[in-house]
Amino acid sequence: MKENKGLRLLLIPLPLQGHINPMLQLAQILHSNGFSITIIHTSFNSLNPSNYPHFNFYCIQDGMSQNEYSSSLLNFVIELNTRCVDPFKECLGKLMCDVSKEPIACLISDVMCYFTQDVATNFQLPRIVLRTGGVCSFVAFAAFPFLIEKGYLPIQESKLEEEVTELPPLRVKDLPMINTKEPEKYYELICNFVNKTKASLGVIWNTFEDLESSSLSTLSQQFSIPMFPIGPFHKHFPINNASSSSSLISQDQNCISWLNNHKPKSVVYVSFGSVASITAKEFLEIAWGLVNSNYPFLWVVRPGLILGHEWIELLPNGFIENLEGRGYIVKWAPQLEILAHQAIGSFWTHNGWNSTLESICEGVPMICMPCFTDQLVNARYVSHVWRIGLQLENGMERGKIERTIRKLMEDNIEGNEIRDRALKFKEEAKVCLEQGGSSCSSFEKLVAHILSLKTFTFEAS
Template identity: 35%
Template sequence: MAQPPHVLLFPLPLQGPVNSMLKLAELLCLADLHVTFLVTDYIHARLQRHSSFRSRFDHYPNFQINTVSDGLPEDHPRGDRFIELFDSLRRETQPLFKEMLISSESESRRRVSCIVADGILGFTFDVGNELGIPVFYVRTISACCLWVFFCLPKLIQAGEIPFNDDMDELIKSVPGMERFLRRRDLPSFCRSGNVTDPNIRLYRTECDELPRAHGLILNTFEELEGPILSEIRSLCPNIYTIGPLHTHLKAKLAARGSLQPTFSNSLWEEDRTCVAWLDAQPSKSVIYVSFGSLVNVTNEQYMEFWHGLVSSGQRFLWVIRPDSILNKDSGSRIPDDLSKGTKERGYIVDWAPQEEVLAHPSVGGFLTHSGWNSTLESVFEGVPMICWPYFVDQQVNSRFVGNVWDLGLDMKDTCDRNVVEKMVRDLMEVRKGEFLQRADEMAKSAKRCLVEGGSSYISFERLIKDIGNP
């Protein structure tokens, strides 16, 4: 009897991509494939310290985790200086990756028959191609942002970047977005004013890099991003839309009757006391506030958000990572109105079990940085959003949330207490019914795509078949 394929997964070593790829790893295990999950030593240490991934994957004898060095010192900030991380991965990790694949062939472990890697790690294709191992790419960002990346050479050629004024001028060189994409909605690095910016150099190669792989796996679904997916297929015809990954996994587990208790892939320790607080709040009355794992705010921005939230009169659950506030003035006195308003209507934690929070019946809105995992989790649970994007893909995502999908409000490039107050009131009171209705319609589409015969269900079945016969 033929052995099942042995797939090696290699995520980009940051919270969002690791979270998505662990869910993909479990989906592949449920499909009876053999899976090796390769992470950097730094990420592995964080997972062991804060997540439940070990106990979860103990259920799968066909799963193993391997580690590799990212070549950086322990105290390097990594996410804050992503280009340094990426350069080190290419320089230091690539030869280790190749050596690991070669050595696995001479050991008792089964040879890796397929590589599934983050598409930004182009060296995985180079190594796989050299060793005769097929490679599938995964991109854990939105299709709409990926398409903008694909169009970066066009934007440069047309002279649409760099730019330095009139942030609301429309962009004409991204097919399918000509009517609504503004300069301010481009990925954050496009504001550098310099086409030799390292980020632009990195992402402008995607249109050449991604088509090299056997296929492109995306954490999205056709009903959400269909028109943009059609544009991407002009360059990458073989796309697998298998999202939303977090609920695709839950659906597969439920179908097997093996849905397990709440689990976490977090690199931070979760404070679950917030769930008990939510239990005591009325239905759809709480706005959840979280800016993800990498966003940093100034002390001034922090205070503007706090004033705006309290002045809105709404209940709020706010995630404030200990490392997220720059130059925090711990000695300053908190105004009495903020302290009183927070005690009456707010709850603040260092980190929260986000999927569980967004699914909670008390949550009626999400003030978010528009990271793609957060956006999809909100879409699936039918929670309208206020978007305050930080970097890379989040500017594009927020424009689609606010002006294409009509799932909330885009607050980019603004941090003013009066604006925060007004938008929170609009989302949670003034236009609450309108936003909840639209969010509910999209949530139903997200659920339909995962049932047998749905678009993501079919796409995943095709992926499993193609991994076995690349």
């Protein structure tokens, strides 16, 4: 650890797996650079303090239930931002009066916890935000008022394939929407977190300059606050320390032993993250597409992934046995270890930002199957800007799945070019964290920025 800064940082994540992991990784990065860390977390998906004995934890009661989360992700996030205001005020009041600990330099909150901005302002507490997604998708979110004005939103079925000329290479179907009967409510949510980001004193990004330089440049012209691309967060530490302790689901470690028995670059890894869902028909088409490709596969089927079903009971009798060890299905897996394993040849992903970035860092080409919001933008960038993957579009069909897997895994011109580009980005992701690298330099600026906030005072409103 570097010299103690004598300052405390308050961090508050959105209580979903894909947001908790990068926030806790950021906390570890900051702690290893001399800051004391206090994590403010909700009672929903409450964190286990014993996993991080070097942090202080404070739990606020949000009153959210699993049923509320399962029924509507949109309503869950909106309701969380309403219910947390008062308990967060009470929490901040206590923490800022605690003279037994170091003075608080600032609050770092998830962008989606936009309720924290007004509360922090009332306490004269500087707020920096962490965006756990990519910059490319945030550019699209920030453009929502324009997209509505120009008629791109709400999306019309007849215009799905049209290019959004102002946001290349996105088409209308790639805009970061969610399936909802209340689009106005979704637009308001986007507007809230974008505007509260603009009101903050800076944005921390889990990305790196060489990957998203164009999007960073675009956003910097629109926002008059500093940007700190200091990622990839998980590469600041050994892989086994980066996220396993913050996993909300028990990880099956046996799959690593299974991978050890396979040739390099021979296995297709399949995982659609902690939130996405698929239909029973899609599940079966995926299963047969994997089998028919004749490549070994490691498939994460999270309980609840398949709408209306518990787990893999839909598979025909004898399906697993007939694979003769060529397929391995688990409920959850240590993804960072898997992607870094020499046996992995491709990653079939929903393109959540964490998964996308983790795949880039290991030079693993992607098969893209985005479900909603920023995943749609990420997949388009993977396939058409960075060109390190192929996107499955217009439905799941086993023949198309088989052909896509083969194209990415076999020795052919397109597959070879994709693999070469993926390895190039892997090297850039490594170099950016070295002394003098872009993320290393950006982190030094972030630390200097945080230290400068000691003298910050809000203007009277």
